[in-house]
Amino acid sequence: MRRLLLLAALLLAGPALALDPAEQLRDPGQEERARAIGRELRCLVCQNQSIEDSDADLARDLRRIVREQVVAGRGDAEVMDFLYARYGDFVLLRPRLSAATVLLWATPVLALGAGLLLVLAMRRRAGVAAGPQPLSPEEQARLARLERAP
Amino acid sequence: MNPVWRKRALLGLPLLAAGGAGLGFLAMLRGLSTGNYNPHGVPSALLGKAPPEFTLPALAGSPQPAFGSAELRGLGRPVLVNFFASWCVPCIIEHPQLMALQRAGVPVFGVAYKDKAADALAFLARRGNPFQALAADEPGRVAIDWGVYGVPESYLLDRQGIIRWRWAGPITEDTMSAELQPLLRRYSA
Amino acid sequence: MIPEIGQFALGLALVLALALAGFGLLGAQRAEARLMALAPPLALGMLLAVLASFLCLVASFVENDTTVSTVVANSHSLKPLLYKISGTWGNHEGSMLLWVLILALCAGAVAGFGRNLPSALQARVLAVLGLVALGFLAFILATSNPFRRVWPPAPDGLGLNPVLQDPGLAFHPPLLYLGYVGFAVTFAFAVAALLEGRVDAAWGRWVRPWALAAWSFLTLGIGLGSWWAYYELGWGGYWFWDPVENASLLPWLAGCALLHSAIVVEKREALKTWTVFLALLAFALSLLGTFLVRSGVLNSVHAFASDPGRGVFILALLMFYVGGGFALFAWRAQAMTPMGVFAAVSREGALVLNNLLLCSVAAVVLVGTLYPLFADLVLGQKISVGAPFFNTATLPLAAPLIGAMALGPLLAWKRARVFPALQKLWWVALGALLAFLLCLLLAGARIGPALGFAAATWLIWGATADIAERIALFSRPRTAWARAKGLPRAAWGGALGHAGLGVTILGLAGMGLAEDKLALLKPGESAVLGGYEYRLESIADAQGANFSARRAVVQVLRNGQPVVRMEPEKRSFPLARMTTSEAAIHSTPLRDLYVVLGDEREGAVVLRIHNNPLAPWIWLGAGIMALGGGLSLSDRRTRVAAPAPKAQGVRA
Numbered sequence: 001m002r003r004l005l006l007l008a009a010l011l012l013a014g015p016a017l018a019l020d021p022a023e024q025l026r027d028p029g030q031e032e033r034a035r036a037i038g039r040e041l042r043c044l045v046c047q048n049q050s051i052e053d054s055d056a057d058l059a060r061d062l063r064r065i066v067r068e069q070v071v072a073g074r075g076d077a078e079v080m081d082f083l084y085a086r087y088g089d090f091v092l093l094r095p096r097l098s099a100a101t102v103l104l105w106a107t108p109v110l111a112l113g114a115g116l117l118l119v120l121a122m123r124r125r126a127g128v129a130a131g132p133q134p135l136s137p138e139e140q141a142r143l144a145r146l147e148r149a150p
Numbered sequence: 151m152n153p154v155w156r157k158r159a160l161l162g163l164p165l166l167a168a169g170g171a172g173l174g175f176l177a178m179l180r181g182l183s184t185g186n187y188n189p190h191g192v193p194s195a196l197l198g199k200a201p202p203e204f205t206l207p208a209l210a211g212s213p214q215p216a217f218g219s220a221e222l223r224g225l226g227r228p229v230l231v232n233f234f235a236s237w238c239v240p241c242i243i244e245h246p247q248l249m250a251l252q253r254a255g256v257p258v259f260g261v262a263y264k265d266k267a268a269d270a271l272a273f274l275a276r277r278g279n280p281f282q283a284l285a286a287d288e289p290g291r292v293a294i295d296w297g298v299y300g301v302p303e304s305y306l307l308d309r310q311g312i313i314r315w316r317w318a319g320p321i322t323e324d325t326m327s328a329e330l331q332p333l334l335r336r337y338s339a
Numbered sequence: 340m341i342p343e344i345g346q347f348a349l350g351l352a353l354v355l356a357l358a359l360a361g362f363g364l365l366g367a368q369r370a371e372a373r374l375m376a377l378a379p380p381l382a383l384g385m386l387l388a389v390l391a392s393f394l395c396l397v398a399s400f401v402e403n404d405t406t407v408s409t410v411v412a413n414s415h416s417l418k419p420l421l422y423k424i425s426g427t428w429g430n431h432e433g434s435m436l437l438w439v440l441i442l443a444l445c446a447g448a449v450a451g452f453g454r455n456l457p458s459a460l461q462a463r464v465l466a467v468l469g470l471v472a473l474g475f476l477a478f479i480l481a482t483s484n485p486f487r488r489v490w491p492p493a494p495d496g497l498g499l500n501p502v503l504q505d506p507g508l509a510f511h512p513p514l515l516y517l518g519y520v521g522f523a524v525t526f527a528f529a530v531a532a533l534l535e536g537r538v539d540a541a542w543g544r545w546v547r548p549w550a551l552a553a554w555s556f557l558t559l560g561i562g563l564g565s566w567w568a569y570y571e572l573g574w575g576g577y578w579f580w581d582p583v584e585n586a587s588l589l590p591w592l593a594g595c596a597l598l599h600s601a602i603v604v605e606k607r608e609a610l611k612t613w614t615v616f617l618a619l620l621a622f623a624l625s626l627l628g629t630f631l632v633r634s635g636v637l638n639s640v641h642a643f644a645s646d647p648g649r650g651v652f653i654l655a656l657l658m659f660y661v662g663g664g665f666a667l668f669a670w671r672a673q674a675m676t677p678m679g680v681f682a683a684v685s686r687e688g689a690l691v692l693n694n695l696l697l698c699s700v701a702a703v704v705l706v707g708t709l710y711p712l713f714a715d716l717v718l719g720q721k722i723s724v725g726a727p728f729f730n731t732a733t734l735p736l737a738a739p740l741i742g743a744m745a746l747g748p749l750l751a752w753k754r755a756r757v758f759p760a761l762q763k764l765w766w767v768a769l770g771a772l773l774a775f776l777l778c779l780l781l782a783g784a785r786i787g788p789a790l791g792f793a794a795a796t797w798l799i800w801g802a803t804a805d806i807a808e809r810i811a812l813f814s815r816p817r818t819a820w821a822r823a824k825g826l827p828r829a830a831w832g833g834a835l836g837h838a839g840l841g842v843t844i845l846g847l848a849g850m851g852l853a854e855d856k857l858a859l860l861k862p863g864e865s866a867v868l869g870g871y872e873y874r875l876e877s878i879a880d881a882q883g884a885n886f887s888a889r890r891a892v893v894q895v896l897r898n899g900q901p902v903v904r905m906e907p908e909k910r911s912f913p914l915a916r917m918t919t920s921e922a923a924i925h926s927t928p929l930r931d932l933y934v935v936l937g938d939e940r941e942g943a944v945v946l947r948i949h950n951n952p953l954a955p956w957i958w959l960g961a962g963i964m965a966l967g968g969g970l971s972l973s974d975r976r977t978r979v980a981a982p983a984p985k986a987q988g989v990r991a
Contacts, residue, residue, distance in 0.1 A: 158670065161612070161668055161672050161673060162665075162669035168623065168662055172654065172661075174713055175630065175636065175654050178716055179634060179654065181716070187716060192721060
């Protein structure tokens with residue numbers, strides 16, 4: 001707990017809103033690519049924000065690294081691999097498919113599939129419950145009477 | 151199985167899921183108080199690997215030699231690499247423990263992270279200098295190669311120069327006795 | 340003195356809640372009219388006691404009583420009155436008290452307006468609400484007492500977090516809690532129904548208004564929170580898929596499914612088991628959110644200061660209510676037999692599809708939010724699940740949902756045919772296609788925003804087509820007006836709700852085209868973005884009530900003509916030792932101009948300028964959705980059978 005407080009104090013000590021116009025790339029296409037990469041990368045000190053959405057010092061450093069590599073002609077995957085090698089799974093906001101994340105990525109299909117099964121089962125049961133019923137003895141008697149009548 | 155119970159089994163699934171989640175949360179809460187579970191910690195991607203290749207300049211005006219990855223190889227004993235800064239408040243809390251390590255003969259390599267040389271030297275002049283070698287990383291790029299996300303941060307290298315432990319945040323007395331000392335004993339052997 | 344009265348009232352409320360839970364359940368079980376008749380007055384008594392306690396806390400904040408630790412930790416004598424009052428619930432202890440107050444208000448509403456409920460059902464619903472209140476009152480008194488005294492008194496309070504000192508945030512928590520706690524009532528109805536073993540159309544009619552009210556408030560609360568993030572955090576972002584945001588989205592999704600499936604119960608007596616499950620689930624997810632925010636297991640910006648001791652208590656409560664509800668469900672729900680059978684292509688079928696997709700989206704959000712926690716716990720792996728995952732994983736589920744939203748209302752109950760309904764929508768589909776192509780043409784091959792515009796057009800025009808069809812605008816235009824007046828408000832509300840989502844998507848699509856720029860300007864210099872010229876006029880000091888600020892004056896011009904003067908600020912709060920950035924925002928129907936003040940260096944300042952097309956419509960859409968909910972709520976048919984549609988009066 002104390003360490004947390006210290007960490008918070010440390011983060012707050014940094015200058016607020018350190019913006020640097022030199023940060024943005026002149027080529028709009030490259031800047032757009034760099035942003036797309038940045039939105040996939042977590043700002044490690046600021047909890048659930050991407051490096052593109054954060055004022056933290058570290059986020060700014062990482063933004064700069066991404067832009068340098070984009071300018072140097074590296075591909076998106078290469079840039080991400082560079083940071084992945086340093087910060088591991090935690091830095092990727094879109095987890096890579098692995099044994100540990102297969103359940104996560106399968107959730108949409110599993111949820112939809114389980115729901116569909118439930119709906120089908122419900123329909124079958126409801127169909128059986130509401131299907132044609134055999135006539136009761138009174139009804140049979142009445143039917144017989146009606147049939148006998150001319 | 152009796153159809154009523156089959157139905158109950160299906161209808162009991164939400165209860166099962168809620169119960170499982172509840173047990174998980176309980177384990178997390180227990181882990182929070184014992185320190186086994188920490189939602190804020192980031193593990194190092196470098197554990198079990200050699201440090202990245204780097205060279206850094208010496209801190210201007212410091213008598214200590216600079217160091218790079220070459221100097222960390224083949225030392226034959228465990229060393230601690232510490233990233234610090236004079237503007238970092240938790241570093242002050244950590245400092246006495248680094249001094250104690252130096253007195254115990256553990257080589258501590260310091261990297262002044264995003265710090266002005268004069269400020270870093272003043273910091274060490276006032277509080278003592280625990281470092282055997284001292285490098286300056288003013289742009290903070292080498293720190294990123296190490297996976298540093300804030301200062302202070304410390305890495306323990308074994309005798310072969312492989313990273314075995316990373317501590318983000320200040321090394322307190324508790325950290326010393328609970329984590330660092332046992333590791334030092336293990337990797338010295 | 341006042342804090343002691345507050346504490347006493349809190350204790351009294353606990354006793355009344357205990358009596359309410361005990362007598363209500365016992366009376367209904369034994370069918371003793373005298374015991375059951377005690378429930379409404381006990382609920383009203385509990386409401387008065389909690390209200391008194393809450394007012395005592397507000398009074399302590401207003402007079403800045405520095406012998407009360409909550410006041411010391413969260414307030415300050417220099418704070419403006421509004422924030423002294425809102426500071427009451429801007430902290431853990433006070434917000435829990437507000438939570439219980441709203442719960443007591445709901446119970447009071449069920450007691451006051453629910454006289455036409457069968458007395459056993461009313462007694463059980465009130466008893467369950469009393470039981471929920473009991474747990475949370477015990478939690479407050481045991482671990483989070485807001486009236487704890489400190490002695491000697493502190494010289495002054497430590498101030499409120501300046502980021503929270505904001506009108507939007509003053510009303511964000513109460514609205515969210517109205518939503519969360521509203522689902523406590525649907526939960527209570529579900530538990531009461533399970534105890535009675537009976538769910539019928541009347542039950543559906545009683546539950547729906549509560550689901551509607553809770554959902555509408557939650558919509559407003561989430562919208563307000565998102566708007567706050569947009570203008571306060573100074574980054575132009577409005578939704579981060581943060582765990583705490585997800586925690587409010589989850590009950591919203593479940594509640595949305597609930598209020599649709601309750602229609603099927605009401606009209607067709609089908610989907611009963613499922614609806615009961617959703618009513619339990621919506622509250623379970625609300626409680627899960629409370630637990631996640633307050634226990635410290637999360638890695639989030641919004642989380643309250645954490646305390647594992649409190650976490651264990653809340654977890655115990657969570658497991659008691661949710662576990663109890665689901666256990667009862669597992670045991671008793673099998674007795675509920677479906678009555679109606681329906682075709683896949685029918686209004687009911689469409690509503691089932693809605694539930695299927697909404698619940699799948701909810702499952703993705705739930706799993707995505709909890710996955711990092713459980714991956715860490717079970718596998719020891721730290722992973723992040725962020726916006727890119729949620730966008731990728733929910734979009735394929737949201738797209739068919741949006742597709743079906745325009746179609747569903749045009750299908751007939753019991754048995755319908757798709758093609759006649761599609762025929763009525765051909766011009767809507769054409770409009771959506773046109774919007775798609777137009778956006779591609781104008782914005783230059785950006786598929787995402789173009790799809791967004793298409794979806795928005797589909798929803799808004801689809802809702803219009805629904806209304807046009809109902810009043811036979813095209814087939815018999817002469818009498819259309821009369822029919823429009825005669826159309827039930829629920830129909831208008833439904834269409835409005837669907838159109839509201841379309842409006843929100845319109846805003847989201849517009850934000851997909853947003854652009855921004857960093858500029859280093861000296862006074863007199865200007866930067867250009869999106870056809871607007873931003874000229875820095877001056878930068879100077881300014882003074883606020885408890886902060887000092889640097890304020891830039893930026894003149895915005897278009898084609899040389901002045902448009903607006905914008906004044907972004909950077910505030911520093913000496914007490915909290917924090918600086919915040921106040922973005923200047925100029926909203927127009929077509930776009931937000933958004934300017935943030937950054938660092939100063941050598942006489943020049945850094946400005947971050949955003950051009951956010953259609954941004955205001957995101958939150959306007961949320962308002963329209965909530966309005967649709969309110970309109971449905973005011974429908975005569977809802978009002979006649981409902982326990983308390985007026986319960987939305989708790990807003991006051």
